[in-house]
Amino acid sequence: MIDTNYIVYVLLNTALFILISPLYMGIVKIIKARAQGRIGPPLFQQYYNLLKLAQKERVYSKKSSAITRMTPYVNITLILTASLCVPLVFAPFNSGGIGNIILFLYILALARFFMAIAGLDAGSTFGGMGSSREMSVSSVIEPITIIVFAALAYTLGTTDLHQMFQKTSQEMTILNPALILISIPLFIVLIVETARVPVDNPETHLELTMIHETMLLEYVGRDLALMELSHAIKQTMLMAIIINILIPWGFATQYTAIAIAVGMVLFLIKGTLLAAFIGVFESSMAKTRLFGLPNLFVVAFFLSMLTIWLEVFK
Amino acid sequence: MISAALAYSITQALLVLVLITGAFIVTRKDLLSLVSTYQMQSLLLAGIALTLYSVEESPMLLSLAALTLISKVLVIPYIIKKIQKQINIPRDVEFHYISPIASIFITIFLILIVYGAFTNILKDLALSSLFYLGAVFGISLTLMGMLITFSRKKVITKIIGYLTMENGVLLFSLFITELPFIIEVLILVDLFMIVLLATILAIGMDSSIEAFQERFQHLHIEDLQEKLHLHRKHGGAN
Numbered sequence: 001m002i003d004t005n006y007i008v009y010v011l012l013n014t015a016l017f018i019l020i021s022p023l024y025m026g027i028v029k030i031i032k033a034r035a036q037g038r039i040g041p042p043l044f045q046q047y048y049n050l051l052k053l054a055q056k057e058r059v060y061s062k063k064s065s066a067i068t069r070m071t072p073y074v075n076i077t078l079i080l081t082a083s084l085c086v087p088l089v090f091a092p093f094n095s096g097g098i099g100n101i102i103l104f105l106y107i108l109a110l111a112r113f114f115m116a117i118a119g120l121d122a123g124s125t126f127g128g129m130g131s132s133r134e135m136s137v138s139s140v141i142e143p144i145t146i147i148v149f150a151a152l153a154y155t156l157g158t159t160d161l162h163q164m165f166q167k168t169s170q171e172m173t174i175l176n177p178a179l180i181l182i183s184i185p186l187f188i189v190l191i192v193e194t195a196r197v198p199v200d201n202p203e204t205h206l207e208l209t210m211i212h213e214t215m216l217l218e219y220v221g222r223d224l225a226l227m228e229l230s231h232a233i234k235q236t237m238l239m240a241i242i243i244n245i246l247i248p249w250g251f252a253t254q255y256t257a258i259a260i261a262v263g264m265v266l267f268l269i270k271g272t273l274l275a276a277f278i279g280v281f282e283s284s285m286a287k288t289r290l291f292g293l294p295n296l297f298v299v300a301f302f303l304s305m306l307t308i309w310l311e312v313f314k
Numbered sequence: 315m316i317s318a319a320l321a322y323s324i325t326q327a328l329l330v331l332v333l334i335t336g337a338f339i340v341t342r343k344d345l346l347s348l349v350s351t352y353q354m355q356s357l358l359l360a361g362i363a364l365t366l367y368s369v370e371e372s373p374m375l376l377s378l379a380a381l382t383l384i385s386k387v388l389v390i391p392y393i394i395k396k397i398q399k400q401i402n403i404p405r406d407v408e409f410h411y412i413s414p415i416a417s418i419f420i421t422i423f424l425i426l427i428v429y430g431a432f433t434n435i436l437k438d439l440a441l442s443s444l445f446y447l448g449a450v451f452g453i454s455l456t457l458m459g460m461l462i463t464f465s466r467k468k469v470i471t472k473i474i475g476y477l478t479m480e481n482g483v484l485l486f487s488l489f490i491t492e493l494p495f496i497i498e499v500l501i502l503v504d505l506f507m508i509v510l511l512a513t514i515l516a517i518g519m520d521s522s523i524e525a526f527q528e529r530f531q532h533l534h535i536e537d538l539q540e541k542l543h544l545h546r547k548h549g550g551a552n
Contacts (some may be wrong), residue, residue, distance in 0.1 A: 176323075177330035184334065294415055295341060302337050302418050309425065310330070310447075 005255065009092040010084060012260075017083045020268065021232035022046035024239065024275040031279025032203075050229060056221035061122040068218060071118035072226035078111040079230040079237075086237045087244070089263035090252035091162040099162035101149045108193070111230070112138060119215030130214025133290070137199065137211060140294060141192045144301045148185040151307040152245070155179065165244040169251035181307045183246045185300035190238040194231070196278065198288040198296065236271070239278075243270045321369045322444050325362055329451050332358045332485065336458045339478055340421055341414045344405045348474050349394050355481055356386035362448075363488060374495050375488075382484070385502050390477065393509050397470065408467035417461050424461070425454045448489030456482030473512055480505060 026046040033040025042048075060068055085104040097103075112134065119131035155178040156164045168179070192199045195212030204210055205217075216227050244251055250266030252259040288296065316324075335355040342348050363379035412420065428450050436446060459479030463472050480501060487498070 177326045180327055181330050181334070298415050298418050299337060299341055302422055303334065305422050306330075306333065306337075306425070309429065 003092075003094070006092045006094065006096070009087070009090070013088055014080055014083060016088050016264070017080070017233050017236055018229070020271065021229065021236040022050060024236055024271055025232045027272055027275040028279045028282070031276050032283050035280065035283035046232070050225045053220075053225035053228070054222050058221045058223055061124075061218060064122045064218065067114075067117055067121040069223075071114045071121075072219065072223040072230075074114050075111050076226045076230045078107050078114070079233050082107040082111070083233055083237055085161050086240050087162055087165055087251075088236075088240050089250075089267050090255065090260050091166055093255075095160065095162040097160070099160040099164075101153060101159050101161055104161065105145065105149065108234070109138075109142070111234075115215050118218070122218045124218065126214055126217055130211055130217075133211045134215060137192065137290075137293065140297055141189070144185070144297050144304070145189050145193075147301060147308075148182065148189055148304040151178075151182055151304040151311075152186075154308055154311050155182065161241070165248060165251055166253065168245055169248040169253055178307050178310050179246060181303050181310065183242055185304045185307075186238070186242050186245070188296060188300040190235070190242065190278075191281070192297075193238055194235040197282045198285045199293060201287050239271055239274050240267075243267065243274060316368055318369050321365050322442075325365045326444055326447065328358050328362045328365065329448055329485075332362070332455065332481075333451050336455050336478060336482075337418060337421065339474060340417050340458055340462060343407060343414070345398055345403065345468075345470060346395075348406075348471065349391050349398070352474055352477055352481075353387055353391040355478070356382055356391075359481055359484055359488075360387065362485070366488065377495065378484075378488070378498060381498065381502060385505070386477070386481070390505060390509050394470065394473070394512070397512060401470070403468075406466055406468045406471045410465050410467055412461075412465050414465075417465055420461060421454075421458055424457045425450070428453045428457065445489045449486055452482050452484075452486030452489060454482070455479075455485055458482070469512065473508060476508065477505065 023043070023046070026041065026043055029045075030040040030043065082104055084098050085100070085107075087099070091099070116131040116134055119127035119134070121127070152164065153159045155176075156167050158164055158167070191197075195202055200211040200213075202213065205213060212231070216224065219227055247270060250263045250270075252263040332355055335351050335358065338351045339348060339355070342351065360379045360382040363375045363382065367375035367379065432446065432450050432453070436449065456479050459475045459477070459482055462475030462478060464475075466472055466475065483501070484498070
């Protein structure tokens with residue numbers, strides 16, 4: 001049975017995700033520019049970009065098949081569905097199992113699969129290279145992501161993200177060592193999944209360095225806008241997991257308009273801070289070569305294993 | 315004063331952070347961040363001692379915190395950073411036997427083994443889980459330091475490994491058996507000695523121990539021999 005609470009949640013959460021995601025992308029860009037001594041784009045530049053792209057026409061390669069035409073829509077649909085797993089400011093009474101992390105991870109994996117075949121579809125060597133890199137990186141990071149989320153599930157005693165957030169917001173968790181530990185691998189997963197330095201460089205179009213951008217090269221206009229929006233939403237999703245696990249203050253536990261409004265404002269502030277931190281982190285790192293990446297992943301693996309043991313031996 | 319429950323949860327969080335710094339020391343390759351991580355680790359240890367002091371109020375914990383702060387957070391990292399400026403090598407890329415990735419996997423098993431071993435030893439002592447955790451992390455940190463000491467080739471990373479080991483011993487002694495304060499001071503004197511020795515050896519520090527011996531023979535011993543020889547000649551003439 002669908003109740004109003006759930007419908008409000010779906011509408012509000014999705015709208016929030018679409019509205020604030022480009023902002024966080026913009027903040028990371030501004031911080032990175034400032035670190036390099038540039039002024040950087042205006043705060044709302046990402047919105048202007050998306051609007052501009054949305055008004056432009058689509059152009060497809062003659063060699064491309066339906067996959068290329070389909071992928072932007074499939075991708076945004078999958079990412080928006082996944083975004084329902086991650087409540088930003090409040091979780092509905094009865095989520096009907098949408099918050100399941102296994103479901104969440106598989107939806108993300110499916111979105112990634114479509115990105116990779118879309119990269120291959122046009123038959124350009126560039127796109128194929130990007131897809132191949134994306135797949136090799138994800139084949140290494142995915143087991144680690146699973147262990148990170150397993151540790152999270154073990155620590156909080158549930159596999160449902162909605163229940164996890166409700167649990168963390170009700171307890172004082174900032175000093176829970178397991179959650180401090182898990183926040184570092186979660187951050188590494190965020191960096192890898194959103195294709196940021198040191199794994200990938202979102203700024204360049206150099207063939208040697210890029211992974212994520214390569215798969216988008218064939219897209220222009222509305223399709224590109226959708227792809228970029230879904231990338232931004234994916235970033236906000238992973239940020240929201242870190243924020244609502246580690247610093248959940250303001251996550252509404254009562255279903256009143258005031259609590260939800262306060263939650264939104266607080267989430268905006270916390271998200272801005274985390275985005276600024278991502279910017280600083282990216283600026284202070286150099287891109288690692290592809291074969292140096294397992295080093296980073298292993299740290300994430302170590303810390304999540306440690307979290308599990310911390311809980312097992314408690 | 316803060317409540318005991320809060321103090322224990324702060325300590326637990328700090329303990330975990332100490333182990334994270336340990337893991338970073340095992341994996342990092344650039345020397346500057348190795349020293350900074352060590353500095354951070356010592357600061358966390360001083361923090362743990364202070365938090366425990368707020369509950370137990372033994373003056374020894376306070377003096378341990380002060381001693382750690384002065385020696386391991388300020389003086390020793392300062393000296394090591396000075397050496398690093400002289401030898402001017404940014405990274406440690408040579409390893410004996412195992413790479414950092416392998417060592418972090420080994421570390422996971424080390425912690426598990428220590429846990430297993432301690433469950434058997436400490437089960438009769440009826441310790442609170444915090445002290446149990448502190449002891450396990452202390453010994454694990456010591457073993458991690460040992461791992462660094464034998465897996466890295468550069469002398470300066472070996473020293474960081476040794477310092478990490480000592481931090482592990484300090485951590486263990488904070489939670490299980492209180493070491494007599496005088497022993498703690500003596501260990502510190504040892505640390506200073508080792509860092510000072512390192513400064514003296516700084517000319518050869520940019521190499522591995524094996525290469526350093528060769529260099530030592532080439533540069534110093536032969537120099538010395540020549541000087542001795544000359545001296546004898548002069549002596550003979552006079």
